[in-house]
Amino acid sequence: MIVDEVNITIEAGAGGNGCLSFRREKYIPRGGPDGGNGGCGGDVFLEARNDVNTLVEFIYRPLFRADHGQHGKGKNMHGRNASEITIRVPVGTLVWDKNNELVVDMADEGKRFLIAKGGRGGRGNTTFATSTQQAPRLAERGEPGEKKTLRLELKLLADVGLVGFPNAGKSTLLARVSQARPKIADYPFTTLEPQLGVVRLSGERSFVLADIPGLIEGASQGKGLGIRFLRHLERTKILLHLVELATVDRFVDLVKNIRIINKELGHHSAKLKKIPQVIVLTKVDTASNKSVKEWSLKLKKKGLEVFVISAVTGQGLDPLMEECWQRVLKIKRETIKSKTPVGEKLYMAKSRFVIEKEGDSYHVIGPEIRKWVAMTNFSSRDALERFYKILQRMGVVAELKKRGIQEGDLVYCEEMELLFESEQLGARK
Numbered sequence: 001m002i003v004d005e006v007n008i009t010i011e012a013g014a015g016g017n018g019c020l021s022f023r024r025e026k027y028i029p030r031g032g033p034d035g036g037n038g039g040c041g042g043d044v045f046l047e048a049r050n051d052v053n054t055l056v057e058f059i060y061r062p063l064f065r066a067d068h069g070q071h072g073k074g075k076n077m078h079g080r081n082a083s084e085i086t087i088r089v090p091v092g093t094l095v096w097d098k099n100n101e102l103v104v105d106m107a108d109e110g111k112r113f114l115i116a117k118g119g120r121g122g123r124g125n126t127t128f129a130t131s132t133q134q135a136p137r138l139a140e141r142g143e144p145g146e147k148k149t150l151r152l153e154l155k156l157l158a159d160v161g162l163v164g165f166p167n168a169g170k171s172t173l174l175a176r177v178s179q180a181r182p183k184i185a186d187y188p189f190t191t192l193e194p195q196l197g198v199v200r201l202s203g204e205r206s207f208v209l210a211d212i213p214g215l216i217e218g219a220s221q222g223k224g225l226g227i228r229f230l231r232h233l234e235r236t237k238i239l240l241h242l243v244e245l246a247t248v249d250r251f252v253d254l255v256k257n258i259r260i261i262n263k264e265l266g267h268h269s270a271k272l273k274k275i276p277q278v279i280v281l282t283k284v285d286t287a288s289n290k291s292v293k294e295w296s297l298k299l300k301k302k303g304l305e306v307f308v309i310s311a312v313t314g315q316g317l318d319p320l321m322e323e324c325w326q327r328v329l330k331i332k333r334e335t336i337k338s339k340t341p342v343g344e345k346l347y348m349a350k351s352r353f354v355i356e357k358e359g360d361s362y363h364v365i366g367p368e369i370r371k372w373v374a375m376t377n378f379s380s381r382d383a384l385e386r387f388y389k390i391l392q393r394m395g396v397v398a399e400l401k402k403r404g405i406q407e408g409d410l411v412y413c414e415e416m417e418l419l420f421e422s423e424q425l426g427a428r429k
């Protein structure tokens with residue numbers, strides 16, 4: 001069962017306490033303060049992942065706690081920083097705080113967001129020593145980590161949604177045009193939860209299609225499976241509204257059926273009602289009635305876009321999928337243009353790096369990469385090895401390989417020019 005709403009609690013780690021201590025050794029009178037600082041508490045990150053499909057695991061594990069930083073010790077020993085933890089959520093998860101305000105929209109694969117910051121370590125008494133206060137009996141305690149109670153809501157991210165009565169042929173269409181294998185049967189309510197499939201067209205063009213359980217009149221009052229799955233269509237760019245030809249004898253019934261579904265969509269939200277629709281008349285292979293053409297013309301005259309298909313023989317599927325692609329592309333371009341920078345800033349999350357390809361060379365950029373480049377001495381072999389391991393841990397190497405990097409290709413990490421060799425990096429001679 002898909003779980004699309006959960007509450008969770010997140011606690012970042014507290015910083016370790018600073019230490020209050022004095023050097024005490026034989027023959028060294030008044031050794032002075034030597035209390036080290038506490039380590040930082042662990043941060044908590046959210047990460048959007050395509051390989052996580054539901055929020056079900058949070059029902060069993062609603063609390064996430066990062067470790068505290070270690071306390072500082074005498075002899076100027078600093079406490080260790082606690083490691084961060086990462087909570088993986090499905091792509092399309094909206095995060096709400098307890099005031100019901102949107103904190104972040106985890107809408108892109110790989111997006112990382114610092115949801116709770118760990119506390120800073122307290123300073124030990126060594127740092128408080130001054131010329132006038134040479135023996136400070138003062139040390140800070142660690143800063144508490146952030147604590148948050150959040151509501152996670154999953155709204156699947158599909159480009160195109162399928163709606164219609166049960167048995168209209170929604171799942172059959174999804175199965176025919178994508179690799180998804182939803183359950184198909186000739187009884188109503190075969191589909192019990194939303195299913196996604198990727199439709200691939202020629203030339204690496206693709207979009208995501210979502211199939212949800214069928215709707216019936218009164219679904220908004222809870223009839224059938226209700227309308228709770230409609231939230232997963234809220235972010236689609238277009239809806240394919242499927243109507244089975246065999247179930248209607250007269251044109252007025254066809255129009256009535258379309259109206260019933262639209263009414264239920266409207267009950268769910270005005271937003272859903274506004275999503276552009278394409279009417280798809282299905283199962284034309286079994287439709288005995290000869291008025292299909294006439295009906296489509298009549299619907300078109302009403303200003304509706306109409307396609308006639310058979311998911312069994314494949315009739316009409318190619319033009320329909322092309323139409324979907326064209327419309328999705330157009331709407332995506334428009335939304336990119338109209339995005340306000342303010343919203344962007346609000347939802348801005350840490351993405352750890354960006355890779356750009358230029359000819360045969362690759363450019364890896366991002367603040368984290370910049371930091372590691374600055375902290376690495378590239379003339380030392382050991383340091384180069386460590387740098388490569390860091391890139392591996394961050395997922396840079398895997399991503400480079402996915403992009404098709406070959407031995408001997410150049411990799412620019414920010415400004416640093418390196419050679420990609422088998423499982424290592426080499427300085428360029």
Ligand SMILES: Nc1nc2c(ncn2[C@@H]2O[C@H](COP(=O)(O)OP(=O)(O)OP(=O)(O)O)[C@@H](O)[C@H]2O)c(=O)[nH]1
Binds near residue numbers: 173215284310312
């Ligand atoms: N002949 C013919 N049968 C079809 C076609 N499309 C679907 N069917 C049949 O119609 C029945 C219902 O199809 P489904 O795809 O399960 O319908 P659905 O809309 O997903 O139904 P729910 O999941 O219950 O909402 C199945 O028996 C399919 O084999 C078609 O184009 N031609």
Ligand SMILES: [Mg+2]
Binds near residue numbers: 183212
């Ligand atoms: Mg179905």
